[in-house]
Amino acid sequence: MLIGLMGRLLAARKGTVLAIVLLQLVQTTANLLLPTLNAAIIDDGVVRGQVPAILQLGSWMAAVALVQVAAAIAAGYLGAVAAMELGRQLRGELFAKVQSMSSQEVGAFGAASLVTRATNDVTQIQNLTVLVFTMLVAAPAIFVGGILLAIHQDIVLSGIVVAVVPALAVIMALIVRKLVPLYRQGQDLIDRVGRVLREQIIGANVIRGFVRQGHEIRRFDAVNKDLTQNNLRSALLVAGMMPLIMLVVNLSSVGVVWFGGHRIQSGQMRLGALTAFIAYILQILIAIMMAMYVFMTAPRAAASAERIQAVLDTVPAITDGTGGVAPEGHDVEFTDVSFAYPGAEAPVLDGVSFTAVSGTVTAVIGATGSGKTTLLNLLPRFLAATGGTISIGGVDVRTLPLDALRRLTAVVPQHSYLFTGTVAANLRMGAPAATDEDLWRVLRSAQAEDFVRRLPLGLEAPVSQGGTNFSGGQRQRLCIARALLREAPVYLFDDSFSALDYGTDRRLREALAPLLRTATVLVVAERVATIVDAGLILVLEGGRVVAQGTHRQLMESSPSYREIAASQLVLEETR
Amino acid sequence: MTPEQALDAETAAGIEAGAEAPAARDARDQPLVDTPSGGRNQSLPVVSPEEPPKGARIHWRTARRLLGLLRPSRWRMAGVIAATCAFVALNVAAPKLLGDATDVVVAGAVGGNFNQAELAALLALVSVLYLGASVFSWIQGSLTAVAVQGLGYGLRASVERKLHVLPSSHFDEQHRGDVLSRATNDVDNVAQALNQLLNQLIMSLLMLTGALAMMLWLSPVLAVIALVSVPVSTLITVPVARRSQAHFTEQWAGTGDLHARLEESVTGHEVLKAFGRQEEAAAAFREGNDKLFRASARAQYVSGVVQPLMVFVSNLNYIAVAVVGALQVLAGALTIGGLQAFVQFSRLFSQPMGQIGGMLTLVQSCLVSAGRVFELLDSPEIEAEDAPQPAGKPTDPAAAAAAAAAALAPQGGSGRVVFDHVSFGYSPGSPVVQDLSFTGEPGQTVAIVGSTGAGKTTVVNLLMRFYDPDSGRITVDGADTTEMSRDELRARIGTVLQDAWLFTGSVRDNIAYGRPDAGDDEIAAAARASHVDQFVRALPGGYTTMLGNDGDSLSRGQRQLISIARAHLAGRNILVLDEATSSVDSRTEAQIRHAMRELRQGRTSFVIAHRLSTVRDADLILVMDHGRIVEQGTHQQLMAKGGLYLKMYEAQFARREHRNDVREPGE
Known part of the structure; x- marks a missing residue:
């Protein structure tokens, strides 16, 4: 997953990647040349007593060092830009994908999780990319280069390197194999710690109310201990690995002096090679440590890559229709519509049929979980019906482009969501060209004029994220005003009056009536009082329409409706 | 009045129906801190928790406090320092001896008197030294790991315990994410950074000293050359680090900004679609994304320059040592073995210098995180009380659990609750409830009705002692509640709060949360009475179905x-029911109400509701308006009285023409 994702992103930047690899090779070669030149200083300069040779070789070394630093900085620059570009691209792709997803698909991941994936997880990939550019390219080059140069200096003595490398490889493989699962488990444990803390923060009053702090402390202590133990285990492994690698490398330099000493005595090797050899072994050690570092970061990034890819692989179920037929009129018709979540035993909606005639109000009422909101969400295709057809003005909604379909509908959602900005900016969402007079007009209709006028900045009053600086009732009225400004032919109100007191509710409905005279209005409601005047009332029970008609008809014919009404108007009976 | 309440005051004309607004609720939960003036223009959250602590002094204090946390491991840290000293000594001595061994080889090559025994002895000694160095390095690393992980464990435990003694206002929507982020990300960052810092910083500093000492001993001239690299490196690192710090800050700010944009368009994505505003949202996102890209790329390459430059300085130093050293050997001031050893030392010297430079960023980020954690740990707690609470200091969890178990033991008494002239305000000068007096007798149901801001939820907050009254007293079975511990008091009260909170775990565990020892039959009985049984049976795992993600x-x-x-x-x-059935449809609610009759027997129940149908059966209905009880009595009495209650009733059930169509359910 990680390799696939990074491969795709890097393939698009072949030129940059190639340049970085070349620059890193130059940089590494230069670094490796320095001990070789140093060996030459000893052999050609010190041993022969040649001062000019020492100085000349010294200036060669300085030139090589300059090339090295230039190449390293250039590689660093290109790598930084490429890695951050890659992050930007991933974030952009994720955002575009999320925008094309339906609420159901967003819900499957969870909003919080999607945000984390686009920020935190992308950062993990980004960090790994930087490491790959700086270390993973250089490490094998240093490693191979070091071995080659060692062989060039003295083939026989290189036997030590040949012996040491597999030893190091075995140590590394053993430890990394233990580390990777530990790191992966550690990520899960961090998630678990976060989850417990989150619950304790959200449920603080319940915990205090039931005096369960002791239980919560113990519950947290258990995960905290698990996490600490996991962290400790991996930290101890790393603490054991480094000295072991150092020991092997250091002992090999002892071996170099011993065997090298004998070869020098027998005249098979030059003196300078000894110093150079020790430097090469150090280089090889550095290369191994760099590779280790990449390998240790990779498991975390791999987990992130899986999480990102899962979002990118989502195929949006709802796509633009291609039909070009424009709707005639705007009656809404549901024909045998059903909806079920994948894998669920029972459908949420089952065989729903009705016609909402323009110029009338169609109300949907039913118990918690009876499918009212789902029904409403099917029309603008926030959710896709799994059976039957829905049409506006005789045209199947699936054949309309999504933008065109949604221009036909003005929605007041159940969850009154406002965006950061000002009251005016929120209202103008659907009608950017609306004048201030237009805004006041819809605010008046939505019974929101009074409190907006009382805000110090009026229309320009700030709105915090989600609209949390307004009360629930105020948010609902602002959302209603926002929808009214749209002047769409079809209005959808999803339990939009629930946070209003009964008086405001009535005034609002009276104000809305003339505005919506020609529109098709669908209302989900909980209160019978809200819908008694509706032209058509649908009674939903377990996803089925068990009765439909006007209030009077239903009071006669539907026991379910009578029960609902009774439970709310029960006080009327008392005298 | 808090700003949100002020904003909402006009809604108070009628009766707030539907779920009480979270914003208004939060406002009421707010203690003294957030409302200095109560001005209307304060409608935006005043807190900006993302602001990192500024100034070197704060950093110093944070650093000292952080190191103070290592106190319990002070012997272990002493061990770390001792092991590091031993490691450095051995690691520094070994190259010198290896140099001596090279000299033996050189003597053989140049002079012809190759002493194999001496070489063997020297190399054997070097091997032992290297072995010892590795052992000490291992001891050092392991001790540090244990100390740092212990610190991380303690820090997490302190933060978690702190959560239980923070006032409720800390957990409103604005603070929640920040508190959570401090408790997880920041603690994690501190532990990780500290592990690396303690390991490397001590090692690097000692290594620097050791290598310098050996270089001075081997060749003072070369040592001076090597020392030149210190100011050069500093000159390069400090300005770059300073510049990159600014870019890093920009990068973090950019991440936060993008996070906010994303959060908003994901949470509100349905609205965006409904109003056809995806393009605008995408443009806003692109802008943030580009800004973040520029800042992070700049931070990355500016800080990325440090490392190659340090390598360059180290290489120049290496070259200088190689050249000057070679000349010195020719002049007879140094042996070839000595030169080789010196080259190794100069590497040992410049390597930790580079590392220390690289650690500057790590130190910064560690201290910022530690500062944020300490800020949380230092925030004011709910008032301390007679009974010991698990305060900020870690206590033995077993003892805390035992105390909680003791508190959970069945309490005597019948549950008679008396409010006696109680007044209270969240901020001084703006009372939320005034001169409240009423009595809840065992077996009675007391209902509280009134508009938003009338002080209904405050009555519950006072009874539960989430807050204490400013004047007057509340007694339970004759005992003043302020004289019992909060836990003792709450152990007598069963609550259903407006925000139904479920934790990760099975349905069964969630029901048994207040009584973990309950048997299956008791759980099933409670579930049936509360109309939970039917839908739980339809879940794939019945009562063992796991609920996740806040249920x-x-x-x-x-x-x-x-x-x-x-x-x-x-x-x-x-029993306290605060808008407990606000999201349940009215028919199910009516059924629950019938089932609850049995539950209320022999108990004192308090019911807060906006639906008057919910409170109709109550023995005593308190009608609250602006913090005062304006009417009280039974439903019939209040209807007969023709006051505020009747007005509220008429507003809710205005459609009188339908009265004849309605029958009592199930009766």
Whole structure:
């Protein structure tokens, strides 16, 4: 997953990647040349007593060092830009994908999780990319280069390197194999710690109310201990690995002096090679440590890559229709519509049929979980019906482009969501060209004029994220005003009056009536009082329409409706 | 009045129906801190928790406090330092001896008197030294790991315990994410950074000293050359680090900004679609994304320059040593073995210098995180009380659990609750409830009705002692509640709060939350009485079905029902239902109400509701307006009285023409 994702992103930047690899090779070669030149200083300069040779070789070394630093900085620059570009691209792709997803698909991941994936997880990939550019390219080059140069200096003595490398490889493989699962488990444990803390923060009053702090402390202590133990285990492994690698490398330099000493005595090797050899072994050690570092970061990034890819692989179920037929009129018709979540035993909606005639109000009422909101969400295709057809003005909604379909509908959602900005900016969402007079007009209709006028900045009053600086009732009225400004032919109100007191509710409905005279209005409601005047009332029970008609008809014919009404108007009976 | 309440005051004309607005609720939970002036223009959250602590002094204080946390491991840290000293000594001595060995080889090559025995002896000694160095390095690393992980464990435990003594206002929507982020990300960052810092910083500093000492001993001239690299490196690192710091800050700010944009368009994505505003949202996102890209790329390459430059300085130093050293050997001031050893030392010297430079960023980020954690740990707690609470200091969890178990033991008494001239305000000068007096007798149901801001939820907050009254007293079975511990008091009360909270775990565990020892039959009985049984049986795993993510696989109404079952099972002698059925449809609610009749027997119940149908059966209805009880009595009495209650009633049930169509359900 990680390799696939990074491969795709890097393939698009072949030129940059190639340049970085070349620059890193130059940089590494230069670094490796320095001990070789140093060996030459000893052999050609010190041993022969040649001062000019020492100085000349010294200036060669300085030139090589300059090339090295230039190449390293250039590689660093290109790598930084490429890695951050890659992050930007991933974030952009994720955002575009999320925008094309339906609420159901967003819900499957969870909003919080999607945000984390686009920020935190992308950062993990980004960090790994930087490491790959700086270390993973250089490490094998240093490693191979070091071995080659060692062989060039003295083939026989290189036997030590040949012996040491597999030893190091075995140590590394053993430890990394233990580390990777530990790191992966550690990520899960961090998630678990976060989850417990989150619950304790959200449920603080319940915990205090039931005096369960002791239980919560113990519950947290258990995960905290698990996490600490996991962290400790991996930290101890790393603490054991480094000295072991150092020991092997250091002992090999002892071996170099011993065997090298004998070869020098027998005249098979030059003196300078000894110093150079020790430097090469150090280089090889550095290369191994760099590779280790990449390998240790990779498991975390791999987990992130899986999480990102899962979002990118989502195929949006709802796509633009291609039909070009424009709707005639705007009656809404549901024909045998059903909806079920994948894998669920029972459908949420089952065989729903009705016609909402323009110029009338169609109300949907039913118990918690009876499918009212789902029904409403099917029309603008926030959710896709799994059976039957829905049409506006005789045209199947699936054949309309999504933008065109949604221009036909003005929605007041159940969850009154406002965006950061000002009251005016929120209202103008659907009608950017609306004048201030237009805004006041819809605010008046939505019974929101009074409190907006009382805000110090009026229309320009700030709105915090989600609209949390307004009360629930105020948010609902602002959302209603926002929808009214749209002047769409079809209005959808999803339990939009629930946070209003009964008086405001009535005034609002009276104000809305003339505005919506020609529109098709669908209302989900909980209160019978809200819908008694509706032209058509649908009674939903377990996803089925068990009765439909006007209030009077239903009071006669539907026991379910009578029960609902009774439970709310029960006080009327008392005298 | 808090700003949100002020904003909402006009709604108070009628009766707030539907779920009480979270914003208004939060406002009421707010203690003294957030409302200095109560001005209307304060409608935006005043807190900016992202602001990192500024100034070197704060950093110093944070650093000292952080190191203070290592106190319990002070012997271990002494061990770390001792092991590091031993490691450095051995690691520094070994190259010198290896140099001596090279000299033996050189003597053989140049002079012809190759002493194999001496070489063997020297190399054997070097091997032992290297072995010892590795052992000490291992000891050092292991001790540090244990100390740092212990510190991380303690820090997490302190933060978690702190959560239980923070005032509720800390957990409103604005603070929640920040508190959570401090408790997880920041603690984690501190532990990780500290592990690396303690390991490397001590090692690097000692290594620097050791290598310098050996270089001075081997060749003072070369040592001076090597020392030149110190100011050069500093000159390069400090300005770059300073510049990159600014870019890093920009990068973090950019991340936060993008996070906010994303959060908004994901949470509100349905609205965006409905209003055809995806393009605008995408453009805003692109802008943030580009800004973040520029800042992070700049931070990355500016800080990325440090490392190659340090390598360059180290290489120049290496070259200088190689050249000057070679000349010195020719002049007879140094042996070839000495030169080789010196080259190794100069590497040992410049390497930790580079590392220390690289650690500057790590130190910064570690201290910022530690500062944020300490800030949380230092925030004011709910008032301390006679009974010991698990305060900020870690206590033995077993002892805390035992204390909680003791508190949970069944309490005597019948649950008679008396409010005696109680007044209270969240901020001085703006009382939320005034001169409140009433009595809840055992077996009675007391209902509280009134508009938003009338002080209904405050009555519950006072009874539960989430807050204490400013004047007057509240007694339970004759005892003043302020004289019992909060836990003792709450152990008598079963609550169903407006926000139905479920934790990760099975349905069964969630119902048994208030009484973990309950048997299956008791749980099933409570579930049946609360209308939970039917829908739980339809879940794939029945009562063992795991609920995750705040129980979001269930509807809000279903979550409320589970909360009711929880209170049902807890079997306390006082029952508080705060808008407990606000999201349950009215028919189900009527059924629950019937089932609850039995539950209310022999208990004192308090019911807060906006639906008057919910409170109709109550023995005593308190009508609150602007913090005062303006009317009280039974439903019939209040209807007859023709006051505010009747007005509220008429507003809710204005459609009188339908009265003749309506029958009592199930009766």
